[in-house]
Amino acid sequence: xxxxxxxQAVYDLCSQxxxxxxxxxxRIAKALDSSPRAGNPRTPRSQLREVGxxxxxxxxxxxxxxxxxxxNNMFIGGFQGVWDLNGATAPKKLRLLKSEGVEFDSxxxxxxxxxxxxxxxxxxM
DNA sequence: TACAAGCAATAGT
DNA sequence: ACTATTGCTTGTA
Numbered sequence: 001x002x003x004x005x006x007x008q009a010v011y012d013l014c015s016q017x018x019x020x021x022x023x024x025x026x027r028i029a030k031a032l033d034s035s036p037r038a039g040n041p042r043t044p045r046s047q048l049r050e051v052g053x054x055x056x057x058x059x060x061x062x063x064x065x066x067x068x069x070x071x072n073n074m075f076i077g078g079f080q081g082v083w084d085l086n087g088a089t090a091p092k093k094l095r096l097l098k099s100e101g102v103e104f105d106s107x108x109x110x111x112x113x114x115x116x117x118x119x120x121x122x123x124x125m
Numbered sequence: 126t127a128c129a130a131g132c133a134a135t136a137g138t
Numbered sequence: 139a140c141t142a143t144t145g146c147t148t149g150t151a
Contacts, residue, residue: 006145006146043143043145045134045143046143049145050147055133058133071133072135
């Protein structure tokens with residue numbers, strides 16, 4: 001499958017998240033909203049799904065730090081399409097993030113919300 | 126090529 | 139706490 005422009009934008013934004021930081025779906029959606037394409041009125045709500053969709057497919061599996069994307073409610077979120085801390089992939093995501101300096105509590109909530117990255121540079125298309 | 130269904134969520138009520 | 143939302147991606151006919 002080929003990569004769509006939307007996915008490129010999403011992955012680019014994901015790549016902008018520095019090591020040891022995380023971001024949220026809302027932030028990405030908002031960043032995308034800052035570089036709208038004419039004639040495409042969209043709302044952050046719809047973009048959330050698009051972002052999640054793109055990341056879930058994740059054609060750039062380990063190349064894109066999709067594990068640095070968490071939910072806006074500070075929940076770590078899912079991984080590889082599985083939204084379950086007891087799943088097979090979530091612990092992996094937790095360990096990955098922890099190795100980068102981002103810690104979560106036993107419920108999967110980030111302990112240091114200051115590590116949420118919010119300085120996306122919107123790339124012009 | 127065309128159509129239909131689904132989605133790692135969020136905001137508002 | 140629950141419900142509604144909304145555009146893009148993916149898969150199949």
